[in-house]
Amino acid sequence: MNSHDVVITGIGLVSSLGEGPDAHWQKLTQPGFQPVLDAERFAPYTIHPLPEIDWNLQIAKRGDQRQMETWQRLGTYAAGLALDDAGIKGNDELSTTMDMVVAAGGGERDEAVDAAILAASESRNDRDVLLNEKLTTELRPTLFLAQLSNLLAGNISIVHKVTGSSRTFMGEEGAGVSAVETAAARIRSGQSTHVLVGGAFQTEHSDMLLGYELAGYLHRGPWKPVWQRQGGEGGGVVTGSGGAFLVLEQREHAKSRGRRIYAELGPIVSGRARRRLSELDAEIVALLKQAELPAGELLTISGASGAHAATAAEKAALDANPALAVRGFSTLTGHMKEAQFPFAVALAAMAIDRKAGYPVFDATAEKPFDGAPKTVLATAIGYHQFEGMGLIKAA
């Protein structure tokens, strides 16, 4: 134990299951819990929709809410939950010295404007002129900021007053991995005492689905658990809206202000397999080795997306170690892209804090885990690129 150890003192979660660690724990530990699905709105794709959220609870000013599209609002909301949970929200001294690393993609375009431009393009050859004509007159001026990647962090600064530093990492699941890894490295080296880290993904927008489907990654047809989509129609990914933020803190800093500690963040490892050269299998094995797994049964919170190749590679590598009791949480939440790794870390920390594992999310592919986990593995193997994992330990 070291005073510069990284501990988790705040968790903010939103998904189709609800909001906050308690709601998630209750549902995820209910044996045979059935996911919340919407198979109609974006058919033939199934999604896990956002729960009902009272944005006012974390974003007090309506004016602020109007300046954000749903993705930014969702992230700002989840960040607020984590700050509240860590007792930082509203504390000026802690907020203004807090660093922040946000994993972000892009926000929501104006679907109506885009659809009108595309429809008009069928009868016009001067498409570039059409674009100027429509965009200059129909785009809402503030939409740009409401969808801009770094403005999720910008809004967190404005709404929650986190202003020590602000960085936004981009790059799907890998951005979430790097965000946690970098935040932890800052704390371990003494550069930061407390860091807000996380991401959000709002899938209920056609462009967010298009981002997967341009490579045929989405699962179609009847919903199935994440491990059972190989050979099914489509590419295996079922997406979900959600967000996950963590407050990471230097152990000494957390102790000195008397905060409850969920868990300690152990080693975070990451990599970039050249998947075209079939390096993924070996990369996952190498990361598992680097993570220095403890001996004995190990609860493993997998962020597997369902994407056929990546999920098969991850499953093979995890199955090869009989000590791992794997839980693919995308079965119940859907894939949340940039938020995937922070979400996995949060679920791992909750299991340690509550001294219990999760029941199987898919009885055909997962095995039981009994007892109180002392260490939990969290993974995020990107559906297309980038890989990471980390160990979360009892504090």
Added chain:
Amino acid sequence: MANLKDHMGRPVVAVTGIGVVTSLGVGKTDNWAALTSGKSGIHPITRFPVDHLNTRISGMVDFLPSSSKGASHLTYELAETAAQEAVSEAGLDSGDFGGPLFLASPPVELDWADRFSLYNSDKKDGGSERLLRVARALRELDIFETTQFGSIADRLADRFGTRGLPITLSTACASGATAIQLGVEAIRRGECDKALSIGADGSATAEALIRFSLLSALSTHNDIPEKASKPFSKDRDGFVLAEGSGALVLESLEAALARGATILGIMSGCGEKADDFHRTRSKPDASPAIAAVRAALADAGMSEDEIEYVNAHGTSTPENDKMEHLSLSTVFGERIGSMPVSSNKSMIGHTLSAAGAVEAAFSLMTMRESVIPPTINYDNPDPAIVLDVVPNKKRNAEVRTVLSNSFGFGGQNTCLVMAREPV
């Protein structure tokens, strides 16, 4: 013998390779010649029609093979070109760099050209249903990869043989400086002995231009394009959208000296502070910018008296230049009136995600060449901003230390302190 550790006991970080591309040309030689002769790269837009647009000028990079191939391809080529120059200058293996990659690049979106072509490839249904249906029948990944935020860095990692999971980041107009800061911090923490930091932006599409236009951020002085960017002038009316890239090879001084590399400069300090005031406007008292400058000085272990030149953010927007002046005059006091402060953006426009890296490259060259590039178009000084902006003509001067400012939309402020020599 130079100190290998800084005032906080961390490894000193040296620059051993520099690369740059702007509308003024490819590479340091051409850029420096143009920059020091006060030449502007701002020109009329020819990449797309300008019908209906209020702003019809930019500092786009129109001379690369990817210039007409969309934001993702151009951003990649800009990054690759600058990185190749930097890695070659450093004398390192450009296919096996062996350190991490930090890339500042613009957020990606499906280009309109692809959107139109996908949509019009069939006639069934309409709107997003049609796009999704056509998308899932695609049998190649080219378009998909332009929509993945990590793809440019992934390709660069392949190309240069960088180590580990590359980080792609955005802190808006401060991104390039943040990429450098991340590299500096990784070396200081002992995670690596070298890092490749790149800022690249080839995203000056019609939609990007319109978005900034709708925020009233762009200059509309279309008639004489090279005169449109006029930082610190009374009649400044917005920034000029531009493209470019800057790349630095960062190395621990110890590793660089051990392999006999030429030391091009020292990254002495990095500082940042976020603003919580507004999405596009800075806090009226400039306190976040002031705090970012002070944090960079503290990180460098320098007092304000030790800074000899400021490479300003100097965007030419009414708001930024006023706020930047307030922050500099607060930090440097009386001295600010006699201290050279110039804006490269007067010539190259605002290269957005690349700006911090491009301007760090020029800051390092300023020290090496003992020439300060001017702020051009300074014909009508803003009486409220009393600065020595190195007006219109370069100045020969010994410069041992530089402060380079980057202040972004969304309140992300990053400042870098660089030195010519190790101490």
